[in-house]
Amino acid sequence: MSELVRFGVSLEKPLLDRFDVLNRAKQYINRSEALRDLIRRELVEREWHEGRDVAGAITLVYDHHKRDIMSRAIDTQHEFQEVIISTQHIHLDHHNCLEIVAARGKAEEVQKLADALRSIKGVRHATLCMASTGREIG
Secondary structure, eight states: OOOOOOOOOOOHHHHHHHHHHHHHHTTOOOOOHHHHHHHHHHHHHHHHHHTTTEEEEEEEEEETTTHHHHHHHHHHHHHTTTTTTEEEEOOSSSEEEEEEEEEEEEEHHHHHHHHHHTTTEEEEEEEEEEEEOTTTTT
16 A cells, blocks of 8 residues: 555635535545546546557447448457457347447557447447556556
């Protein structure tokens, strides 16, 4: 466990009040936990912008009845197999499927994978959740 350091933060009262409302809504147990989370979020974003090794999840929703969508998605995944850790295919209903692609590698490559999957005709929605490998954020 790393050493705990206390420090003071000065904020305008209205800003602090809004921060406290936000913290309650997000169910943080205290301000320190909320600040830690904000700092980590910024550090993860920096990892992505600096092109470091990152992790992430790409979620796709598509109608599997659309012509060739499955084969195009699989072909795209094969092109990026060096960054794909795992995929999961979920049938949401008779027409719609959810595909979750876990990826790890250089930020640029993971972003390219997400963009390639998102651009497939028939994909109704695609999201990239940027995460960290955990090594850089402590």
